[in-house]
Amino acid sequence: MQRYKGIVAYDGSGFSGYQIQPNGRTVQEEIEKALGKMHKGKPVSIVASGRTDAGVHAKRQVIHFDSALQLPSERWVKAVNGLLPGDISVMQVDAVSSDFHARFDASGKTYKYVVYTGSIRDPFKRHYAAHYPYKIDIAKVKKASEFLTGTHDFTSFCSAKTEMEKKVRTVTNISIEQNTDEIVFTFTGNGFLYNMVRIMVGTMLDVGTGKIELQTIPSILTGRDRTLAGKTAPAEGLYLWEVYY
Amino acid sequence: MQRYKGIVAYDGSGFSGYQIQPNGRTVQEEIEKALGKMHKGKPVSIVASGRTDAGVHAKRQVIHFDSALQLPSERWVKAVNGLLPGDISVMQVDAVSSDFHARFDASGKTYKYVVYTGSIRDPFKRHYAAHYPYKIDIAKVKKASEFLTGTHDFTSFCSAKTEMEKKVRTVTNISIEQNTDEIVFTFTGNGFLYNMVRIMVGTMLDVGTGKIELQTIPSILTGRDRTLAGKTAPAEGLYLWEVYY
Structure with a gap:
């Protein structure tokens, strides 16, 4: 074999x-x-x-x-x-080699998350981007991403149902690009908990609209409570982009 | 009203x-x-x-x-x-105004046609581009587009079932852009016959692969016979882009 x-x-x-x-x-x-x-x-x-x-x-x-x-x-x-x-x-x-394992040998992953910010819905994006037609302060979103980058206990940023005991992960990079009517988030890290990317995006967007205060992000992290963070952003914007070994 | x-x-x-x-x-x-x-x-x-x-x-x-x-x-x-x-x-x-008519008042249209040329099929493009994983001489395709631009009887480039009697149309512009793994055709004209854009694309791609000789395009036009032109390119690559009044 x-x-x-x-x-x-x-x-x-x-x-x-x-x-x-x-x-x-x-x-x-x-x-x-x-x-x-x-x-x-x-x-x-x-x-x-x-x-x-x-x-x-x-x-x-x-x-x-x-x-x-x-x-x-x-x-x-x-x-x-x-x-x-x-x-x-x-x-x-x-x-x-016969001992390669797609899951256990993965040393990191990159995910992308695409947000469509146009005011009118776009039929070509309905399955491929999350529609978020609100005014977003992108500078605040970028500041929020800096708080989330690094090694943290991400308990507040994973589904409350997650049964994994260790919830410390390292997000090595979050980059954010804004085009005319799109914001593209790129996350790279050593591992991501269940729903973690989508909750980070949901929380950062809430910071961008002012629903969550930027300065509260560190306490959301240290609070280790899912209810402190923002909503889980919808599935259609998320792409598993690359897996590293 | x-x-x-x-x-x-x-x-x-x-x-x-x-x-x-x-x-x-x-x-x-x-x-x-x-x-x-x-x-x-x-x-x-x-x-x-x-x-x-x-x-x-x-x-x-x-x-x-x-x-x-x-x-x-x-x-x-x-x-x-x-x-x-x-x-x-x-x-x-x-x-x-009450006499505006979406069909009769249209003075021209722009269509785009997207061809995906990557060798391996892309699940994200299956409904949004025609997959054509062949080596294409883009210079020849551009030359073919020059023969098709202008005022011609497009009988050879419309479905044989077309019942419209007058088949003379003016294609004012065909532009062709090639990216890494895509070719995008843009057609602007005063009107297009049934399947005309798709047959023009199919024929130009055949010129690009050498299946149809570039020099035969003028005689395909003057021959006024649908069987002389290339295949009808698939529907999924075609976009009605703009209508002019």
Whole structure:
């Protein structure tokens, strides 16, 4: 058996999320179905760098799987994409050492979050950006991002349902670009808790509109209480952009 | 009654086209439904600058309709968008003189056509660009566009089913931009026959790959025979961009 590392892009708008579940279409299920067909019906399990929620997109999700097939990347890409639905695409498949693990070996990730700030809704963006048609003080948003950058206990910035005990993470960089009618946030860090990016965005946008005072961000962090932070920004603006090993 | 001119954007991927038909979801039907609700169930008919096919998008389609309501543009936009599905958005609604006609008064149109040339399919572009992963000689494509610009009988470049008798049209400008993995065609003219933009794109791409000889374009035009030109490029790359009055 050979272990393979795959890079996968998907449009999350038609999925109930990455991970297989009893009801609803999932990315994992579609990829495993396609790989199963390539292996004459023999089931092939895949492991991803992490799950993504319903509506969340991925530009370069990383998976691993084992196969008895020996194929170069281009052949894998052609064969698997020929069996996958149009909203998932395998970009690359490389042979890796048998101990490579897409989830445990990930040393960091980059996420992007796209906010559409135009006053009138745009049908072409409804699945690909969060619509936030409010006046935003971008300088304040950038200041807020500085408070969030670094090593912190992010308990206030993850879903209250998160069962992971250790909630300290390092966000190495948050960059914010504003175009005519868009704000694009880019987050890089060693790991992100459940909903963490979306809660950071929701909170920073609240700072930008004045709903949350900029100066309270440090106390929101130290308060370690989800109810202190802003709303969870919607799924459609979020993209898993890159996974580092 | 007041006549209104509306600007409408729609993502064509979920529609069987613009025009109402017995089966399938249409843009016209959705807008007339929304306007009907605004008028307490009294039917409101709309007239567009022209129809678009299934899968074809519009950034600024123009419609007109008559209403007893007197509202400023922002109020129309808010009210109608609140009743429309997410894949249609009204951008502007202005009172116009009672003899304005969205179709008969149109003096010209701009269409864009987006081609994605990357070798691996992109799930985010599947509904918004035509995938054409072939080596294209862009200089030849540009030369072909020069042959097509101007006043010609476009019989060879419209669906053989077209029943309009006069097939002379003036294409005032074709511009072609190539980015990393995209080619964007912009066509402006006084009018376009059924499928004309898509057949021009299909033919120019065939010139770019060498399937059709550049020098044959003038004789394809003078031959006035649909079978001489290239294939009709797919609907998903086409955008009605602007209508002029």
